[in-house]
Amino acid sequence: MxxxxxxxxxxxxxxxxxxxxxxxxxxxxxxxxxxxxxxxxxxxxxxxxxxxxxxxxxxxxxxxxxxxxxxxxxxxxxxxxxxxxxxxxxxxxxxxxxxxxxxxxxxxxxxxxxxxxxxxxxxxxxxxxxxxxxxxxxxxxxxxxxxxxxxxxxxxxxxxxxxxxxxxxxxELPTRAPLPTGSREASSTPMYVEASPYTPWGQDHLAKACMDTGHIVVVPQRFTASDPVSGALADLTAVCSAGRLLADVSGPETPPGTALLIGAALASGVRIAAYQPRPTYTHAHGREPNWRNLMIQYASEAHLANDEAVLSWLAA
Missing domain, CATH: 3.40.50.450 (Rossmann fold)
Structure with a gap:
């Protein structure tokens, strides 16, 4: 191994x-x-x-x-x-x-x-x-x-x-078994929207923009499910079978669950956009400034700083 x-x-x-x-x-x-x-x-x-x-x-x-x-x-x-x-x-x-x-x-x-x-x-x-x-x-x-x-x-x-x-x-680990994912049919593939717990605008802000532009929207279940672990597995499966992931990465770091879902989406070929209207940059010797951890930054196809950028990405 x-x-x-x-x-x-x-x-x-x-x-x-x-x-x-x-x-x-x-x-x-x-x-x-x-x-x-x-x-x-x-x-x-x-x-x-x-x-x-x-x-x-x-x-x-x-x-x-x-x-x-x-x-x-x-x-x-x-x-x-x-x-x-x-x-x-x-x-x-x-x-x-x-x-x-x-x-x-x-x-x-x-x-x-x-x-x-x-x-x-x-x-x-x-x-x-x-x-x-x-x-x-x-x-x-x-x-x-x-x-x-x-x-x-x-x-x-x-x-x-x-x-x-x-x-x-x-x-002593068992053999690997890929996570089951749903099929992706262009006419019905949902948009998974992940809010940041660090922001005041809440879950509805990005989800509403997606629904207003005609997208089928899926939002997290793990924070409201009676069994949060089962809800989390449902969220993971939903992201891996989604057409796109729109994730609010605001906060001192990308929220841990959001970062995990970005990794799962990347491995599953899902398009990823990171919403961050107030970016902060990290600097390291010999490296260009990053607006998030480099694993988050380069996994994302788009960095959206405002509502106009969100609408443009949704239309693409």
């Missing part, structure tokens, strides 16, 4: 954690079977006319021929590039094992179903989730070390245990 490790690239401690996981997995599965982005695409020394697009192309090429994915996610604000890659893998039937260092759980209502992530889609597509639900037990210490070194040791030991559990889970 070929293993792809998806992780947040922009902080040294995340890269170090992913490298530790890659090294442990390589020791059991073979180094040539493990792909670690940033390390194996050699981003610092990569030369390309549009570097972000080239990085997107290299990662997408890998996503199209892997056997399993390991995704590292932390906290309520999940990396949108990782979530996009999870969606791509899920739509291709690739099993995904998720490692989370977040000890919190989440629910859509105060007394609702507890989930490992804020968006039910992550729960729905994960083959297995390895969590560190609380701080590990105190370790025996010798006299002298400070309490801070002892606390550090507890966390390192807990992380080590979780990484070993992820490796074991990967080596």
């Amino acid at each position: 070929t293993f792809y490790i998806a992780h947040r690239l922009f902080a040294a401690h995340d890269r170090a954690l992913a490298a530790d996981l890659a090294d442990r997995l390589a020791a059991k599965a073979g180094a040539d079977r493990v792909f670690l982005p940033f390390c194996d695409t050699d981003e610092e020394d990569l030369v390309a006319e549009v570097k972000g697009r080239r990085l997107f192309e290299l990662d997408r090429e890998r996503l199209g021929r892997l056997d399993a994915m390991i995704a590292i996610l932390h906290g309520p604000s999940l990396d949108d590039g990782v979530c996009m890659e999870i969606g791509y893998a899920a739509a291709c039937g690739v099993p995904v094992v998720v490692l989370t260092t977040d000890f919190q759980t989440y629910s859509l209502t105060e007394a609702g179903t507890h989930l490992d992530f804020p968006d039910p889609l992550l729960q729905a597509v994960a083959t297995r989730i390895v969590r560190m639900a609380k701080l590990g037990p105190a370790l025996p210490t010798t006299p002298g070390p400070s309490r801070f070194r002892g606390f550090h040791a507890r966390n390192v030991a807990q992380t080590s245990t979780a990484l070993d559990a992820v490796v074991d889970a990967l080596l």
Whole structure:
């Protein structure tokens, strides 16, 4: 099997954690079977006319021929590039094992179903989730070390245990099975509209524009379904069989479920437009500015900044 490790690239401690996981997995599965982005695409020394697009192309090429994915996610604000890659893998039937260092759980209502992530889609597509639900037990210490070194040791030991559990889970994965999708008939293919939870204009703004121009519109079920995981699977299937995905990517990052659906749509050949009326740009040494995570930016065929741009894309 070929293993792809998806992780947040922009902080040294995340890269170090992913490298530790890659090294442990390589020791059991073979180094040539493990792909670690940033390390194996050699981003610092990569030369390309549009570097972000080239990085997107290299990662997408890998996503199209892997056997399993390991995704590292932390906290309520999940990396949108990782979530996009999870969606791509899920739509291709690739099993995904998720490692989370977040000890919190989440629910859509105060007394609702507890989930490992804020968006039910992550729960729905994960083959297995390895969590560190609380701080590990105190370790025996010798006299002298400070309490801070002892606390550090507890966390390192807990992380080590979780990484070993992820490796074991990967080596026991079932064979891949592609996600079932519906047929696409031009006369009845729906438009899937995904709103952003970070914006004040709500679900109806983009959906109404689509309906007013004669499109059949599908909107998310997972936030209103009595079973949010079943609703999430229905959303995923609907996106993979849609003709187009119109996604509001507004927020500090693309919302995690939205990013996942963009990845699934890309893998399924669905046209994608990203709506973002107030863009923010990221900058990295040697790379052009990006208006979103490069995996989101280059997966989208259009970046729509206003209502006129939406109407123009709908008419195309």
